[in-house]
Amino acid sequence: AYLGLCAWVGNSGAIFPHTVVGGVDVSGMTVEQAASALDQAVAQHGDQMAGTITYGDWRGTVTADQMDYDWSASAQAAWQDGRDSFFAQGGLYLARLMGQEHRVTAWRVSSDAVDRLVDQMQEELGEDATAPSYELDGDELVMTKGRTGVSVSRDNALDTVLDALDEAMERKLGQGEEGYVEAERELQPQETPPQEPDFDEIYREVHTQAKSAE
Numbered sequence: 001a002y003l004g005l006c007a008w009v010g011n012s013g014a015i016f017p018h019t020v021v022g023g024v025d026v027s028g029m030t031v032e033q034a035a036s037a038l039d040q041a042v043a044q045h046g047d048q049m050a051g052t053i054t055y056g057d058w059r060g061t062v063t064a065d066q067m068d069y070d071w072s073a074s075a076q077a078a079w080q081d082g083r084d085s086f087f088a089q090g091g092l093y094l095a096r097l098m099g100q101e102h103r104v105t106a107w108r109v110s111s112d113a114v115d116r117l118v119d120q121m122q123e124e125l126g127e128d129a130t131a132p133s134y135e136l137d138g139d140e141l142v143m144t145k146g147r148t149g150v151s152v153s154r155d156n157a158l159d160t161v162l163d164a165l166d167e168a169m170e171r172k173l174g175q176g177e178e179g180y181v182e183a184e185r186e187l188q189p190q191e192t193p194p195q196e197p198d199f200d201e202i203y204r205e206v207h208t209q210a211k212s213a214e
Contacts, residue, residue, distance in 0.1 A: 006090035009083065016082045016096045021074050022106040022166070023173030034075035038106070041173050042069065048180050049172045051165030053121070053157060055187040060121055062161055064169060066113035073107040106169075108162065118157050125152050125189065151190040160185045 015034060017027045024041050026034040042049075046065025053060050081104050082092040096102065135142050167183035 002090055005093070006086055009089045009093045010086060013079075015075075015078050016093055016102070018096045018099060018101040019078050019081060019104060020101060020170075020174060021078050021104045022069075023170040023175075025174070026075065026078050029075075031072070031075045031079050034078055035071040038069070038071040038074060042067075045172055049165065049168040050180070050182040051161045051163070051168055052182055052184045053117075053161045053164065053187050054184055055121075055125055055152075055189060058121070058125060060117045060161070061182070062111070062113050062117055062165060064165060067108060067111045067165070070107040074104065077107060078104045103170075106166070114158060114161060117161065118154050121157055121187075122152055122154065125187075152187060153190070157187060160187060 013030045014028050015026050015030075019025070019027050021034065021038060022041070024034075024038050026037060029037065042064050046067075047063050049064040050061050051063075081102060082096065083089045164183040164185040168181045171177040171183070172181040
């Protein structure tokens with residue numbers, strides 16, 4: 001009987017029960033139906049779902065309607081989910097039938113909006129560390145602190161904004177949150193502290209300048 005269940009599951013064109021893609025429940029749908037449902041959901045609500053990345057006072061946002069989703073591939077992945085093994089797929093089907101929910105990641109292709117956002121982020125946030133400097137102002141030594149360098153990984157920023165957008169879609173399409181839904185993530189860039197001042201070197205140079213002025 002179990003082998004018969006496995007064979008039936010493998011030949012069925014329906015996606016497993018309790019399967020969610022991008023917040024949309026695609027349970028029991030065919031690949032074509034699921035792709036259509038996902039496309040319609042984003043067409044209807046895309047400008048109301050936003051993923052935002054922040055760092056300090058800087059903010060950058062992308063909405064779902066600016067993304068290029070491959071809903072056919074997403075729907076195919078949803079159908080394939082749970083069917084990787086003939087002998088396991090029967091048990092997995094029964095587990096889903098009993099209410100075990102599973103989420104499948106929406107497939108994305110390149111998005112000009114995300115690329116522009118990451119370019120802007122790197123341009124505005126990326127800074128090299130600078131060493132401290134000094135100058136003599138009469139009899140006073142004036143020190144200028146060095147600046148901390150900030151390096152932002154493009155891949156990290158991309159993953160972060162897409163993760164935020166996935167949350168916004170889940171809240172809007174899956175949980176029914178009303179209105180404009182925005183999910184935020186804070187970037188974690190690599191910070192390089194400035195060099196500590198070399199006071200021995202400063203003393204030698206200032207002492208040399210003082211002697212030259214005599």
